[in-house]
Amino acid sequence: MYSENDMQKHLYVIVDFLKYLNNKTDKFILKGGTALLLCYNLNRFSEDIDLDSSNMNIFKYIDEFCNIKNFTYRKAKDTKTVQRAFIDYGESNKLKIEVSHRNSNISKDLLVNVNGILTYNINELTNLKALAYSGRDKVRDLYDITFIINNYYEKLNEQTKMNLETILSYKGIEQY
Structure with a gap:
């Protein structure tokens, strides 16, 4: 469970990572509740990052981000279809990042950039x-x-x- 303060910290790390990722590459597309929250003003908390991509290098970007921020992370899954990691940013809650590689042929017509974040x-x-x-x-x-x-x-x-x-x-x- 998240306190109000925990939610603010968690959301800050989510936004910080997404801004970092989107400044480095345009190959990861935010989806799900976090996309609705950050890009379309959903009024509920969303605690993880779900991305679509054909790019298999998410761990490279997570590693770079964590090194800059002095965070740690662990790989939880690394298959051809899904990659998952958890970032430990020093609080009790960890940030889950999951990338699906199931849909590798995504039309640019379906994408928009909202507040510096690539989403559907x-x-x-x-x-x-x-x-x-x-x-x-x-x-x-x-x-x-x-x-x-x-x-x-x-x-x-x-x-x-x-x-x-x-x-x-x-x-x-x-x-x-």
Whole structure:
């Protein structure tokens, strides 16, 4: 559990790492709740960094960042499809960074740079969030979809709106 002070420190490290990464390369795309929080003003805390990339060098950037900041990290997973690390920045909570290499052919048309952070446009983030919601029972996914509908519905294309309608009608809120 995070105190308010812990959340502020954790969020600072998240933003600091993403700014560092985006100043070094444009090969990592932020997605998920943290993308919604930092780039689209989601009003809930998100504690990890989820990225898409075909670049297999995330540990190089984590290592450089940690050396500059006097942090440590550990590799938790290193496969062809997923790389995961945890940064220890001196607090009880660690920052999880996970890179998926499953989608290596990402169209530049789906990407935007918001506040110096490369992420997906709101339409594509919605599609990714809807896919996550359909495959797991996490209240945060429903919360995020509700946030998108309430704040960005008019920016979604018709196919995405239909996908949301289908997913929400197929998988209601009964399991919560």
